[in-house]
Amino acid sequence: MNQPLLEQIGIKYPIIQGAMSWVATPSLAAAVSNAGGLGMLGAGHEPGEVVRKTIQEAKKLTDKPFGVNVLLLSPYVEEVVDVVCEEGVKVVTTGAGSPGKFMKKFKEAGITVIPVVASVALARRMQNDGADAIICEGMEAGGHIGKLTTMTLVPQVVDAVSIPVIAAGGIADGRGIAAAIMLGASAVQLGTRFVVAHESIAHENFKKRILKARDIDTVVTGQITGHPVRVLRNKLTKEYLKVEKEITSDEQPDFSKLEAIGKGALRKAVVEGDKHGGSFMAGQIAGLVSKEQSCEDIIQELMREYKEVVSHPTDFEMPFS
Numbered sequence: 001m002n003q004p005l006l007e008q009i010g011i012k013y014p015i016i017q018g019a020m021s022w023v024a025t026p027s028l029a030a031a032v033s034n035a036g037g038l039g040m041l042g043a044g045h046e047p048g049e050v051v052r053k054t055i056q057e058a059k060k061l062t063d064k065p066f067g068v069n070v071l072l073l074s075p076y077v078e079e080v081v082d083v084v085c086e087e088g089v090k091v092v093t094t095g096a097g098s099p100g101k102f103m104k105k106f107k108e109a110g111i112t113v114i115p116v117v118a119s120v121a122l123a124r125r126m127q128n129d130g131a132d133a134i135i136c137e138g139m140e141a142g143g144h145i146g147k148l149t150t151m152t153l154v155p156q157v158v159d160a161v162s163i164p165v166i167a168a169g170g171i172a173d174g175r176g177i178a179a180a181i182m183l184g185a186s187a188v189q190l191g192t193r194f195v196v197a198h199e200s201i202a203h204e205n206f207k208k209r210i211l212k213a214r215d216i217d218t219v220v221t222g223q224i225t226g227h228p229v230r231v232l233r234n235k236l237t238k239e240y241l242k243v244e245k246e247i248t249s250d251e252q253p254d255f256s257k258l259e260a261i262g263k264g265a266l267r268k269a270v271v272e273g274d275k276h277g278g279s280f281m282a283g284q285i286a287g288l289v290s291k292e293q294s295c296e297d298i299i300q301e302l303m304r305e306y307k308e309v310v311s312h313p314t315d316f317e318m319p320f321s
Helices: 003-009 026-034 048-061 077-086 099-108 120-128 150-160 174-182 204-211 235-248 256-262 265-272 284-288 295-311
Strands: 015-017 039-042 066-071 091-095 112-117 134-137 165-168 187-190 218-221 229-232
Touching (some): 091 099, 120 150, 174 295
Parallel strands (some): 112 134
């Protein structure tokens, strides 16, 4: 494990909570931070003052470091950046673009900047732009994904950059953490496992969908739009994929049909628990998540499993010895 990275961020364990939209709230972020990991708040498309209130709410729940995910495509990104700097946020993760434009402001505020990437080229660019570390997210993850798997992406990025690499996608237990560390990662980011935490505000229907999920229960939608998203199968995904096929056969594709189907679907899943019309974003690892726990118990279990794996690796015979 990269102790300097953990010390720079100010956390005890190499575990970062994914900044999942509608789920990454103060209650969850604070609980993860209090348990020794790095809790994250999702700024999403919210205005700066809304983000400020969210940050201040989290401060009331923890005196430990936590971070904010800044969506660079947000129409309010300029004011959100100002807010996180003014509020003394310790860590910022970014998505949908390069934070280069704001790097000077982040650095002057003493913020550790960690962009999320899905390719080696983007990782190199982020390092050149001044990033302190990189989150490599494989296509096993829930939500918006890239094209490479975590196992193929992480070692290639580790070889390509000189800053710490954080592995994300397809990690839900200590074995996954050990595998990521062996691939060269300094820490891991988990999303799906924390959706079912006691402190998560996700609707019970969302949590139950994850807890009952099998290994093959996720599907990728949005391939045709260039913005693929991994979600759990339901009536919504069936309809979405059907329309995708219809559009593929059109000479002049009309993506407005897909936009109409997906509009507000994530909120329907997280807040309303709409089993049929909600977008239940979850990773392929959902099949391994079988119980609802506190963030403290999740992190302690993860680290216990990790230590067991690295201390007592499974014995096997070398086939070519």
